[in-house]
Structures are given as structure tokens and as C-alpha cells.
Amino acid sequence: MKKVWERFGVVLLAGGAAAVLLTLAAIILFLALRGAPALSWEFITAFPRRGMTEGGIFPALVGTLYLVVGTAIIAVPLGVGAAVYLSEYARGGTWVRIVRVGVNSLAGVPSIVFGLFGLAFFVKALGIGVSLLSGVLTLGLLVLPVVIRAAEEALRAVPQEFREGAYALGATRWQVTRSVVLPVAMPGIITGAILALGRAAGETAPIMFTAAAYYTPRLPRSPLDEVMALPYHLYVMATESTFFWKTRHLQYGTALVLLCLVLVFYLAAALIRARIRRRKRW
Amino acid sequence: MARAAERLVKALTWGCATLSLFGLGLITLFLFREAIPFFRHISPFSFLGGTAWYPTQEPPSFGILPMLAGSGLVTAGALALAVPFGVAVALFVGEVLPRGLRDPFKVAVEILAGIPSVVYGFFGLVVLGPWLQGRLGLPTGQTALTASLLLGVMALPTVASVAEDAVSAVPDSLREASLALGATHWQTMWRVVVPAARSGMFAGVFLGMGRAIGETMTVLMVSGNSPVWPPSLLSPVRTLTATIALEMAEAPVGGLHYRALFAVGAILFLFTLLLNVVGDLVAQHVGGKR
Numbered sequence: 001m002k003k004v005w006e007r008f009g010v011v012l013l014a015g016g017a018a019a020v021l022l023t024l025a026a027i028i029l030f031l032a033l034r035g036a037p038a039l040s041w042e043f044i045t046a047f048p049r050r051g052m053t054e055g056g057i058f059p060a061l062v063g064t065l066y067l068v069v070g071t072a073i074i075a076v077p078l079g080v081g082a083a084v085y086l087s088e089y090a091r092g093g094t095w096v097r098i099v100r101v102g103v104n105s106l107a108g109v110p111s112i113v114f115g116l117f118g119l120a121f122f123v124k125a126l127g128i129g130v131s132l133l134s135g136v137l138t139l140g141l142l143v144l145p146v147v148i149r150a151a152e153e154a155l156r157a158v159p160q161e162f163r164e165g166a167y168a169l170g171a172t173r174w175q176v177t178r179s180v181v182l183p184v185a186m187p188g189i190i191t192g193a194i195l196a197l198g199r200a201a202g203e204t205a206p207i208m209f210t211a212a213a214y215y216t217p218r219l220p221r222s223p224l225d226e227v228m229a230l231p232y233h234l235y236v237m238a239t240e241s242t243f244f245w246k247t248r249h250l251q252y253g254t255a256l257v258l259l260c261l262v263l264v265f266y267l268a269a270a271l272i273r274a275r276i277r278r279r280k281r282w
Numbered sequence: 283m284a285r286a287a288e289r290l291v292k293a294l295t296w297g298c299a300t301l302s303l304f305g306l307g308l309i310t311l312f313l314f315r316e317a318i319p320f321f322r323h324i325s326p327f328s329f330l331g332g333t334a335w336y337p338t339q340e341p342p343s344f345g346i347l348p349m350l351a352g353s354g355l356v357t358a359g360a361l362a363l364a365v366p367f368g369v370a371v372a373l374f375v376g377e378v379l380p381r382g383l384r385d386p387f388k389v390a391v392e393i394l395a396g397i398p399s400v401v402y403g404f405f406g407l408v409v410l411g412p413w414l415q416g417r418l419g420l421p422t423g424q425t426a427l428t429a430s431l432l433l434g435v436m437a438l439p440t441v442a443s444v445a446e447d448a449v450s451a452v453p454d455s456l457r458e459a460s461l462a463l464g465a466t467h468w469q470t471m472w473r474v475v476v477p478a479a480r481s482g483m484f485a486g487v488f489l490g491m492g493r494a495i496g497e498t499m500t501v502l503m504v505s506g507n508s509p510v511w512p513p514s515l516l517s518p519v520r521t522l523t524a525t526i527a528l529e530m531a532e533a534p535v536g537g538l539h540y541r542a543l544f545a546v547g548a549i550l551f552l553f554t555l556l557l558n559v560v561g562d563l564v565a566q567h568v569g570g571k572r
Binding site: 006009010012013014016017019020021023024027030031077078079080081082084085086088089090098099102103104105106107108109110111112113114115116117119120121124125141144145148172173174175177195198199201202203204205208209231232234235238239248251252255258259262263265266270274277 | 284287288291292294295296297298299300301302303305306307308309312313315316366367370371373374375378379385387389390391392393394396397398399400401402403404405407408409435438442466467468469489492493495496497498499502503523526527530531535543544547550551554555557558559561562
């Protein structure tokens with residue numbers, strides 16, 4: 001009797017987990033089936049036409065790539081530098097604790113709040129205006145805690161013996177960090193950075209007031225221009241555009257492209273991580 | 283030479299860490315700098331307790347109680363879905379699934395967290411909302427329930443991954459001791475692993491709650507956005523986050539409406555900060571015990 005109940009419990013757990021997987025599969029499959037008919041070479045490479053009721057998503061795609069590259073330039077060096085300090089140079093101490101608590105607690109702040117800050121500080125107080133640059137700075141801050149945490153975790157996973165071995169050979173701290181610790185931790189650092197950038201690519205709220213434009217007739221020529229971006233484009237097309245019910249097929253196409261873009265980031269990160277696990281021999 | 287390089291690198295990385303903290307500190311500063319003047323005109327009591335939100339009327343009224351309740355309702359609904367399923371996923375992955383299948387399963391859950399919120403919102407707007415509307419015979423598909431279901435799916439990976447960390451951190455010696463005493467696999471899971479991982483599971487719930495409260499685009503697109511009082515699960519609601527996203531573009535910079543929206547942002551900020559700190563403390567408590 002007891003046995004039967006226990007089997008039932010395990011089946012229940014498995015059912016819950018299966019339901020989660022099915023939800024994921026259903027969302028992805030549904031968007032793929034509905035979005036695929038809209039995809040074409042023209043959809044990827046053309047500007048929107050006729051008040052966004054025809055044409056493609058080229059400027060939004062390029063805008064999102066610019067935003068991601070810009071975010072990487074801001075957040076990755078700063079985040080990795082901070083992680084190297086926290087893990088290699090300053091073990092312990094009040095300052096380190098303050099930095100870590102600050103970084104940790106801001107990791108959970110809603111992205112719309114980052115958008116507000118970007119508006120008040122970058123757009124207004126610094127006078128950068130609604131622009132690619134303001135958007136990149138805002139997104140950079142948003143993903144900074146993710147980059148720092150992942151990099152620090154990767155650095156800490158390097159066994160202490162590796163460092164000690166190098167010190168025993170007379171290497172300085174920077175030599176140890178550069179030639180022993182960083183190369184070993186690099187795949188983990190890259191994985192974290194990719195995940196952070198995948199998040200930046202899909203964010204809408206932080207760029208709504210800081211960078212995104214409903215429509216631009218040409219690609220941005222300087223960091224001070226407004227940009228179109230895939231997530232914002234999807235939001236506007238689906239809710240605010242004049243004929244939003246007529247362009248559903250374009251919206252499905254946009255959603256699918258955005259989803260694929262983000263999935264590429266996540267799968268790349270998962271593959272790198274799987275490789276690290278396989279190669280790890282200590 | 284090596285000495286100078288050594289100093290330089292140390293200073294440089296210290297600069298990175300300090301600049302990161304500085305940037306994050308600026309957020310706090312600017313948020314409150316823009317929000318605090320608002321309370322010279324409107325008392326915090328009528329802001330938090332007022333049920334009427336007419337920011338553009340003359341005279342305006344700024345009561346956010348309907349939005350506080352809307353955020354609370356939607357978040358509670360999301361947790362009702364995310365907590366049982368998240369914990370089930372954590373236990374299934376950590377205790378039932380063979381080791382080789384754990385990583386692929388975790389990647390799948392991670393992807394669920396990676397789907398952009400605007401894509402969830404779009405899915406809710408064109409698929410889930412209309413379906414619920416037809417199924418339940420509602421006047422609109424854009425309801426608190428629609429938002430709760432989607433937010434539940436979005437908060438689930440947070441709950442699952444933190445809870446799974448806690449489950450896999452339970453030392454095998456505890457499981458072995460329990461099995462050696464004649465307990466079954468199931469008894470070991472419920473009476474040994476779950477109690478040992480309890481704090482971590484609570485931490486997951488707090489962090490998932492923070493995720494649900496702070497989510498903007500999804501609720502903006504599927505919850506209907508009317509600040510009605512009192513809110514109900516089967517009618518449209520407005521959340522704190524959606525209010526900011528909807529009205530910021532029209533609020534004149536520096537005006538009372540603009541500052542009111544920053545005050546809403548400051549409240550969100552304090553809420554999520556509190557949830558994060560509590561979540562981290564609870565999670566550390568797990569580490570501290572061993």
C-alpha cells in the first residue's frame with residue numbers, strides 16, 4: 001500500500017516536471033509554426049513600409065545587434081575587472097563585502113527601474129538624449145551584476161593549487177592571474193557574458209525611454225542617434241500601431257526572430273558549459 | 283617593472299569594482315532624487331492609500347492602492363503556479379532524474395527563463411488571453427489571471443534553480459544514513475532532503491517573488507491595465523510596473539506626474555531590494571548550517 005503511494009508521488013513529481021517541459025515546447029513550437037510563414041530574405045533585410053504594415057525588420061535587427069555589442073563593450077571589461085579584483089586581489093575586508101552586497105542586491109532590481117534611472121541620469125542629467133549610447137549604458141548597468149557574479153564564480157572555481165604552483169615558481173600576482181587563473185576560468189567567464197548579453201538582447205523596459213524609436217528611416221549613424229530594436233518593435237507592433245490586428249503575421253515573424261536570436265545565445269552558453277564539464281580533470 | 287605593472291593592475295581592477303558599485307549607487311541616488319520632491323505636494327499616506335489614480339486631471343489625484351493591489355494579486359497568482367511546479371522540478375531533477383539527464387533538463391528550464399518578456403507578452407496577447415476569454419466566457423481576455431499564468435511560467439525557473447541548488451547541496455551522507463536506517467527513497471526525500479533544503483527553497487520563493495513583481499512588458503501587454511478598485515482575478519488590473527511603462531512617455535519632465543512615476547519606481551526598488559536581501563540571507567543561512 002505504502003509502495004503504491006510512493007510510486008504515485010514520484011509520478012506526480014515527474015508529471016510536474018513534464019508539464020514545465022511541455023509548456024516550453026508548446027510556446028516555442030507555436031511561435032515557430034505561426035512565425036515561419038512570415039520569414040523571408042526580404043523580412044530580414046528590408047525596412048518596414050507603408051506605416052509598418054509591410055516590409056521587414058532590418059533596422060530593428062541591426063539596432064538590437066548594436067545594442068548588444070555596445071552593452072558588451074560596457075559591461076564585460078568592467079564586470080570581469082571587478083570580478084578579478086574581488087576574487088584575486090581582495091580576499092575579505094569591508095570594502096569587498098560592500099561591493100558584493102551592492103552588486104547582489106541590485107541584481108534583482110526590476111528592469112523598468114533601470115529604465116527610469118537611464119532616463120533621469122543619462123538622457124536628462126547628462127544630456128545624452130534618447131540614443132543608442134544612453135540605451136547601451138542603461139543595459140550595461142542592468143547586466144553588470146550578472147557578468148560580475150558569473151566571472152567571480154568562474155575565477156573561484158579555479159583550484160587554489162594552480163595559483164600556489166605558479167607562485168612557487170616565482171610568478172607575481174598579475175602573472176599568476178593572467179597566465180594561470182584567467183585561461184582556466186575563461187570558458188566560464190565567456191558563458192556568463194553570453195547569458196548576460198542574451199538577456200540584454202531581449203529587454204524592452206530599459207530601452208523604452210532611453211534608446212528605442214518607433215520608426216527610423218535609416219540606420220543609426222552615430223551613438224547619439226535613436227535606434228529601433230526588436231523587442232520594442234514587437235511591443236509597438238502588437239499593441240500601439242494603428243492597424244495592429246492586420247499585421248499579426250509580421251508580429252509572429254518578429255517574435256520568432258527575437259526568440260531565435262536569444263536561443264542562440266543560450267544554446268551557445270550551454271554548449272560551452274558542457275565542454276568545460278567534459279574537459280575538467282581536477 | 284613587474285612591480286609597477288602589479289600596482290597598475292591592482293589599481294585598475296579596484297577601479298572596475300568601485301566603478302561598478304558607484305554606477306549601482308547612482309541608481310539609488312537618482313531614483314530618490316526625482317521621487318522625494320513629490321512628497322512635498324502629496325502625503326505618502328494618500329499616495330499609498332488612495333484608490334483614485336487620475337494623474338492628468340485638474341486637480342490630479344495620485345492614489346496607487348489599486349496598482350499595489352494589482353501587483354500583489356498578479357504576483358500571488360504567479361507564485362501559486364511557480365512554487366509547486368518549481369519545487370517539483372527541483373526535486374525531480376535533484377532526486378529522481380538520472381545524473382546524465384540533469385544538465386539537459388536544467389538547460390531547458392534556463393531557456394524558459396531566457397525567453398524575452400515581450401515574447402511572453404505577445405504570446406499572452408494573441409494566444410492565451412483569447413483562449414481564456416473563450417473558455418471562461420469573459421468580456422476580455424486581458425485579465426489578472428492571464429498575467430498570473432504567464433508570470434508563473436516566468437518566475438518558475440528562478441524558484442526551480444535556487445531550490446535545486448539547495449537540494450543538490452544536501453550532503454549524500456544524510457541520504458545514505460536515512461537509506462541505511464531502512465527508509466525508502468520517497469521517505470528519504472520528504473523527511474530528510476526537503477527539511478535540509480528548506481531554507482534554500484524559501485530563498486527561491488523570495489527571489490521568484492521579486493522577479494514577478496518587477497516584470498513589466500508581459501503584464502503591460504496582457505493584464506488590461508485599468509486601475510480598478512478593488513481588483514479581481516477575472517478582470518483587468520494595472521500593476522506598478524505597467525503604470526510606469528504606460529505613462530512615462532506622456533509625463534512632462536520634472537512635473538508632478540513625472541515625479542509620481544519615479545515615486546512608484548522607488549517603491550518597486552525598495553520592495554525588490556528587500557526581497558533580494560531576505561532571499562540572500564535565507565540562502566546564506568543554509569550555507570551557515572554546514
